Amino acid sequence: MNFTDYLNALDLMPPQQPSLDFLCTLTERHIGRFTFNNLAVLLQEDISLECQAVLNKVVHRGVGGYCFEHNKLAYEALSYWGYKVRIVLARVINNNERAVPRTHRITLVEIEGKRYLVDVGFGANCPIAPIALDSQAIQSAGFEHYQIQQNTLGEFELWQQQEAGPFLLYRFDLTHYTDADCDMGHFYSHKNPTAVFVNNLVVSQKNATATFVITNQHLQHRTNAGTKSSLLESPQALYKALRQIFNLTIEQEVCEFLFAHHIAPRLTNTIERHS
Incomplete structure (x- = not known):
C-alpha cells in the first residue's frame, strides 16, 4: 500500500x-x-x-x-x-x-x-x-x-x-x-x-473546538459553550447541510431519498410532540 x-x-x-x-x-x-x-x-x-x-x-x-x-x-x-x-x-x-x-x-x-x-x-x-x-x-x-x-x-x-x-x-x-x-x-x-x-441516518465531523452531527432529523452543533440544535425540515436543508457543513459531494436525488425514508417520518412525530 x-x-x-x-x-x-x-x-x-x-x-x-x-x-x-x-x-x-x-x-x-x-x-x-x-x-x-x-x-x-x-x-x-x-x-x-x-x-x-x-x-x-x-x-x-x-x-x-x-x-x-x-x-x-x-x-x-x-x-x-x-x-x-x-x-x-x-x-x-x-x-x-x-x-x-x-x-x-x-x-x-x-x-x-x-x-x-x-x-x-x-x-x-x-x-x-x-x-x-x-x-x-x-x-x-x-x-x-x-x-x-x-x-x-x-x-x-x-x-x-x-x-x-x-x-x-x-x-x-x-x-x-x-x-x-x-x-x-x-x-x-x-x-x-x-x-x-x-x-x-448518521453523519458527523469534529475538530478540537466543535462537532457537527446529523442524527436523522436533528442537526447539532456542539462546542464547549453547549449544544445548538435544529431540525432538517426538507430535502433541500439536508442537501445544504451535507454540502456546506460536511463538504460531501452528493446529489439532490440522494438527499430526497434519504429524507423520505429516514427523516420525514420522524420529523412528523417530532413536530406533533412539540405542537
Whole structure:
C-alpha cells in the first residue's frame, strides 16, 4: 500500500519513527478531515474492507465511512509506518445496558511500553486524541473529556464526561482479533435489518473546538459553550447541510431519498410532540 495520498490529505509528512506526537496529530487531523457517516449503508452500496477500497472511498472519493473503514485505514497506515498495533473490537453501549455484539473496531497502539486507544471512527463522540489505556484519570481530547475504567470482569470501558454526567460509550477486552472478526461485525452493522446503521441516518465531523452531527432529523452543533440544535425540515436543508457543513459531494436525488425514508417520518412525530 502507498499511503502518500492519505498523508497529503492530512497535510502530514511520514514519521521517521513511531512517536506519540505524530499519533496525536494523525488522530485529530483524520477526524477533522474525513466525515463519519453511514450513507453507503442506507444506499445499500457494496462496502469493501479491502485496504485499497477503503483508501479510495475515504481519501480519494472523499465520501467518508464508518468505523470499520476509518479505523482499518488508520491501522494499516500506522502498521506500515512501524507502529505496534492490534485490532480491538468493542460492544457499543451508549449508556444503555443491553446485549449487543462487537460492532465497533478500534486500534490499540503501543509506544515505548505504553498503550493507547486510537479511535478515528466513532462519530460525534469519538475522542480526537489517543487515550492512555492504563490510566484511570480523566483525559482531555479537544474540548471533551474521557476516562478509561475497568469493570469487575476485567473489561475496559470508555466513558465520556457529558453535561448530564458520565456516559458509557463502549466496552472492550484485549482478546486477539483479526480482520475476519471485523468482517463479521461489519456484516452485522450494514446488513442486519435491526442494526442501528441500517435504520438511522448518521453523519458527523469534529475538530478540537466543535462537532457537527446529523442524527436523522436533528442537526447539532456542539462546542464547549453547549449544544445548538435544529431540525432538517426538507430535502433541500439536508442537501445544504451535507454540502456546506460536511463538504460531501452528493446529489439532490440522494438527499430526497434519504429524507423520505429516514427523516420525514420522524420529523412528523417530532413536530406533533412539540405542537
